[in-house]
Amino acid sequence: MLYRSIFFTGLIFLFFVDIGISQNRDFQSANRLMQQQNYEEAIPILSELHEQNPSSYVYFDRLIDALINVNNLNRAEEIVQKQIERGFVTLQAKGKLGEIQHMKGNRDKAIEIWSEAIENNSQNIQAYYTIASSMNNRREYDEAIKTYRQAQEIHNNQTLFLNELANTYMQAGRFDESVSEYYRLILESPRQMAIVQQRFFQMQDNNLYEIASFELEDLMMDLSTSHEAYAELYQLLSWLLLETEEYERAYNFARFYEEETSYTVYSLFSLGNRFLSAKQFPFAENAYKYYNESTNLTTRYRSFDELSNTYLQWAQYAEQNNLVPADSIRVLYQKSYDTSEELIDQDSDYQQINRVLARLVDLSLDIFKDPEDAEKWFSKLQQNAGSDDPYTLYAEGRISIFNNNFSRARQQLARADRATDQSDLSEKVRYFSALSDFFAGDSEFAEIQLRSLERRNSSYYANDAIKLRIWIQDGLRADTTGSVLDSLGEGMFSLHTGNFNNALEILEPIWDNPRNPFADDLSVELTSTLPEDFTAFKLQLLNRQIETNSQTPLLERLMWDRALLVEQIVNGRIVINRNLSAEDKFFSSDVKTEFTRDESEEFFEDLVISFPDGFYASYAREKLQQFQNGYLQ
CATH class of the missing domain: 1.25.40 (Serine Threonine Protein Phosphatase 5, Tetratricopeptide repeat)
Structure with missing residues (x-):
């Protein structure tokens, strides 16, 4: 008798296992059809699964989604009403019923259904979340916000649903209130900072970033640096300021943070690296210089190292793109050298x-x-x-x-x-x-x-x-x-x-033929590498390439190099001495080497007209503004 009981129990167990496996297989098939947007084919499978398992929210939810996607709202409403009558997942069903009514154009009816669900479950925190989610699904953001606020008041807990409130304000475009809630969330739970930053990043909205940075700056000015969330909030603020290219504000606040603490927080150090990545070299310089007099010798010596590297990268970037006169680039290289030498003099055992x-x-x-x-x-x-x-x-x-x-x-x-x-x-x-x-x-x-x-x-x-x-x-x-x-x-x-003269002799067959495939690249290389003694030759080379090869992809760079060279001559930063013989063999005497201020300005104007959206356009406009300021003085 005992063995027979065990035998039948085993058969029943295997029967239900087989049913479970079959239903799981059917559900996976229905999900694939949903992903392929074949909702009509998925509906019969999901209907059968729902009828066999009326208490399963997963089957119910997917079936309603499928019916909504084929706009069969009447049948969806019938199934939801039946689910409510059965007493299965009633709260979620009422949320769905409200959504369906809203889609059918019965907004007031939807609000009434949602409100009733909240009233009947006022002590159930999950009810507020479920119903507010349904409201958000129908973009009833103000109603969702009221629901979250109601939960906070009834449960006497102002920290409830901070994240959900912030997200809803964000979706509603109410950025001021959104960032306020996000910051309350971080103050309550500093570990949430990464989630908040990710949310901001996903928005990719400069208006949001500007609002968020101003709000956060005001908050942190009144917040003690010893607050457990201060470091996380500072990281968020510096990110926001760099994203909106508010480099000066980022520097000033990092310095404020460093000076407000009794110990070194390295706020300017970490910011210095990010300034370098953004090619904001003057700010990086100031950030590292701050630690040059630090009483912490390890910090001081590291700041010298980073400062030297900043000058080096600054000079290399300026030289690679010919952004400033050669003598200014030389000064940066010299600063890099001197700073490294000073570091070695101060600490020969630096790590x-x-x-x-x-x-x-x-x-x-x-x-x-x-x-x-x-x-x-x-x-x-x-x-x-x-x-x-x-x-x-x-x-x-x-x-x-x-x-x-x-x-x-x-x-x-x-x-x-x-x-x-x-x-x-x-x-x-x-x-x-x-x-x-x-x-x-x-x-x-x-x-x-x-x-x-x-x-x-x-x-x-x-x-x-x-x-x-x-x-x-x-x-x-x-x-x-x-x-x-x-x-x-x-x-x-x-x-x-x-060995510049020797280089020009060897390379003469290339630079002396403007149509040579290497002539454009070599002109840029020679212009940026040859010293001041070769200025007249560089002008000759640039003029010839620009006039002969107007279709070259390097035309903008060639025009910029010429304009910058002429500006330096006009400003007296380069003096062409005819007694020098460095370039006599290569220089043609008919090349113009004297220019007026108006002629210098015209070269930059030509560049902007030819390449209004080019890499050098903003630099050329800045030069033109300097000319205008000079006329007003």
């Missing part, structure tokens, strides 16, 4: 001293063309880190390139790349390794090195990598023997090492 010494090697070679100075810093680096340190290997490779020892450079740079786990150093190593191969005439191997680097579009060297690889590809197409690339590599090496 990142190897990076600083390698930077000094770079500056000595790239900017000052002084291999002896580079050797001095390399010796200190070798003594400090040893011969196998990646920075030592990199520095030795750089010096080997300058000294025309390309095989040694390739070996040391390859070793440096294998030895480092720092992406910044690896990018520099790969670029200069490729450049060394290009100088040595091994263009194909250089191209291989460049492919991986140019994919790192955040790298400073990515643009240079792309440019060099295009040169190699164009050179091989123009001359499969590689002789053009050999000459180009040899000439560029002379530029790299400061």
